[in-house]
Amino acid sequence: MQFKTKMIPLAGAIAFAFAGAASAQEQVVKIGHVGPISGAIAHLGKDNENGARMAIDELNAKGVTIGGKKVKFELLAEDDGADPKQGTAAAQKLVDAKVNGVIGHLNSGTTIPASKIYHDAGIPQISPSATNPKYTQQGFKSAFRVVANDGQLGGTLGRYAVQINKAKRIAVIDDRTAYGQGVAEEFIKGVKSKGGGAEIVAQQYTNDKATDFNAILTAIKSKNPDTVFFGGMDAVAGPMLRQMKALGINAKFMGGDGICSEGLAKLAGDSMADGQVVCAEAGGVEEAQKKGMEDFRAAFKKKFNADVQIYAPYVYDAVMVMVEAMKKANSVEPAKYLPELQKINYKGVTGNIAFDAKGDIKDGTLTLYTYKGGQRQQLAVTK
Missing domain, CATH: 3.40.50.2300 (Response regulator)
Incomplete structure (x- = not known):
């Protein structure tokens, strides 16, 4: 009887040690997202954020191992209100939180000033929707975009x-x-x-x-x-x-x-x-990618009970591209996976993603639309 009572805490200690070892093998990777979740274009900001959330949820459900450790991705979502000052404050907040990478911002006016903050901190940034050419003309090796520019x-x-x-x-x-x-x-x-x-x-x-x-x-x-x-x-x-x-x-x-x-x-x-x-x-899929985009839109609708507005698929791809670079580098450290991001070649929902020396997407497509009966209708996909 005495022997058993002594063994119970010992067994508990062993179990606790195993649990500690298991949790030590899991690493949390923080990915920041910034867009206007308040203000006149909050519907577009939420669309972008949901694209990021969809990617993060899928990655966690599938399970990703990097550097021999299982990864749990966390989305740190910030609201910049489409305002440059609020945008730089959001960027600094993410830097202080030691995020491993940033997807955003939505607007060129917030993306450009924020990009210096990420660059100075050595944190890779992929904008899914900022189109002003100045963003990638600053000489920042950390700045990328997955859509064509203005x-x-x-x-x-x-x-x-x-x-x-x-x-x-x-x-x-x-x-x-x-x-x-x-x-x-x-x-x-x-x-x-x-x-x-x-x-x-x-x-x-x-x-x-x-x-x-x-x-x-x-x-x-x-x-x-x-x-x-x-x-x-x-x-x-x-x-x-x-x-x-x-x-x-x-x-x-x-x-x-x-x-x-x-x-x-x-x-x-x-x-x-x-x-x-x-x-x-500032994007669009050619014939070969149409089925994949239709499937994405259907899955997005099912998950969020909302239609894709514009850029959710590009945000989704941006997250996946960032994680793919981490896998290739076998590291989640920004300085280690950034070189892999610069030479990435990834087939996404929105098409093939590879970046030029400035960080612009190579061979970016455009889709022309009109509206009939209140519905958006595609006119043409062009480059």
Whole structure:
């Protein structure tokens, strides 16, 4: 009896030792995600965050071993409110939390200032949606993006306006953000590169929180444009379309990926005529990837009871690419897996992902869309 009572605590100690050894073999890897979860484009920020969450959940369910240790991935999600100051504060918070890598930010205006903070800390950053060329022109070896940039996006839209839409009199509005201004400038370059008698008849400016556009639209109306290009986000584009209709401006409306969401039709109400809007998404899948993208959208809908807005698949791929680099390096340490990230070649939901020397995606695709019956419809996939 005495022998047994002495053995019970000994057995407990052995079990505890084994449990401790097992837990010591598991390592927690923190991946940060930053996007606007509050404010006018919170629906886009949540879409991005859900893409990251989907990837993290799948990786944990499947089980990943790196450097001989089982990995448990944790998502540290921060809200930058699409505001540069809030964005840098969020970036510093993730650095202080010693994250192993960062996916984000959504907007160019938050991604660019945050990128210096990550670079100085030696933390790899992959943006799934920031398109301003300046992001990857800073010489930061830690900065990557998985979508085409504004040079490709705005230029393609400008050429489309002249060649396909046969635009002659074009008005341009931008919201003065890094993204809006950048894509508008590239659009103008694209228009001018094609000639064809097309003319920029007006340039006006607003901001990313504006709701009243009557003054700038009235000024534009006097120029009798056949096309209005807007560099900005869908939360502003929707009300702008409503006010264009109220003022009797029956021009084509064009914009970049910021307006090219599933939610634009709802934001515009009944003011958007079929085929009036042409926009481009800084990404897109060609025929071979269509089935994979359809499967992703269905799984996303089942998991979150929400449709993909724009960039959830690119966020998902960005997480998977980062983890693939960790596997190849056999390390979760940023300094060790960063070289593998720079030379990665990964087949994702959105297509093949490989980066050039600057961190831009190689052979980035674009998808042109219009809207009919309130639904987004694909026009073409191009490079």
